[in-house]
Amino acid sequence: MSEPHSPDSTQGIHHETRDVSLRAVIVGGMGIGLAVGGLVMLADVLFPQGSLDRLLRPPFPVMSRPALQSDPAADMSAFAARDMAALNGFGWTDPAHGIGHIPIEQAMEQVAREGIPDWPAKEGTGP
Numbered sequence: 001m002s003e004p005h006s007p008d009s010t011q012g013i014h015h016e017t018r019d020v021s022l023r024a025v026i027v028g029g030m031g032i033g034l035a036v037g038g039l040v041m042l043a044d045v046l047f048p049q050g051s052l053d054r055l056l057r058p059p060f061p062v063m064s065r066p067a068l069q070s071d072p073a074a075d076m077s078a079f080a081a082r083d084m085a086a087l088n089g090f091g092w093t094d095p096a097h098g099i100g101h102i103p104i105e106q107a108m109e110q111v112a113r114e115g116i117p118d119w120p121a122k123e124g125t126g127p
Contacts, residue, residue, distance in 0.1 A: 086101065087104045088104065088105075089103060090103065
């Protein structure tokens, strides 16, 4: 018997030649590359406007920049002041149709005193 690593024991040992052929790997890779390239060209032929559309206009709608508040506290104060002026003052809501407004306190007193026309009366308070 000879030793496992002796020069005589490696005589006649060769690598496996039946696994994968380098020629098959190269041919297969080239085939896949040609198939992908052909599909890209086919898509361009079938859908020619796709690339032209991207050149003519951006892919998303152009939006304006947001109008940011420079002083939110002052904006809120001005908003509240306008609302309070409308609630506590006289003015026209729709002058063309003769619709106006009166101060809220006066309106509440008038409703308490006269009621609301065509409003159903509470049970037990009617005549």
